[in-house]
Amino acid sequence: MELDELYRESILDHARHPRNFGALEACNRSAAAKNVSCGDAIQLFLRLSPAGRIEAVRFSGSGCAISTASASLLTLAVQGKTAEEAEALFAKIQRLLTGTSAPQDELPGDLAALAGVRRFPQRVGCAMLSWHALEDALRAGEKNSA
Template structure:
């Protein structure tokens, strides 16, 4: 890679770090998950809003950590909007590293791939709506007699 290509890649990473795409939480997310890299402390949460036909309408991320983990999460959320669930599930770690751009050492690849790992689990993690609970207006019912009925 020529020095000018390297500079362009570095600039692209810094742009996503300093002015991230859809950073924050998504109030009406349909799917969400969070993960971390225990070796360095990076944390990423990804919130998704899926359309009825299974496309990513919106993708948001939040978290804290190094420039690589945060910039890659921004790049990923931007890249997956409009994609189908099947396309997102088929998106590989190798494709994520290509999307990021600069070559990374194996340890830094883990920073880049954190958001990808969280995305892959988020598509399988629907947000549970409290209104969906059965009989959410009272204590849980177990079908047997209550203690007061047993005497």
């Protein structure tokens, strides 16, 4: 079935058992994102070190399998990265899912499971939800420190 491409085994696994789920008590950055078309809402919490490295990341909220799995994968992917590296990853995943990057520009590691979303344009918003929250959380930080 075509849908197996979208709901790959690891996507279903992350949707059923999201990693790093629940609020992060000691966070210094957070942002919420809402998909107005379906009501999915995700809140992302970060703890950035003074040097700008993501020391901890968690998320909460409710959403479909794609948005939940994407948020779960996000937490694993950006853990330990610098804010700049995380922003670069956001840009890369956005390019890949919205079809403006070359097909060989594959996503690293477990994030590759999200590539199936590319063929379902109506679900790209679901996959990008937590990533937009990540970007907002990082940018909110820039504003605070400015």
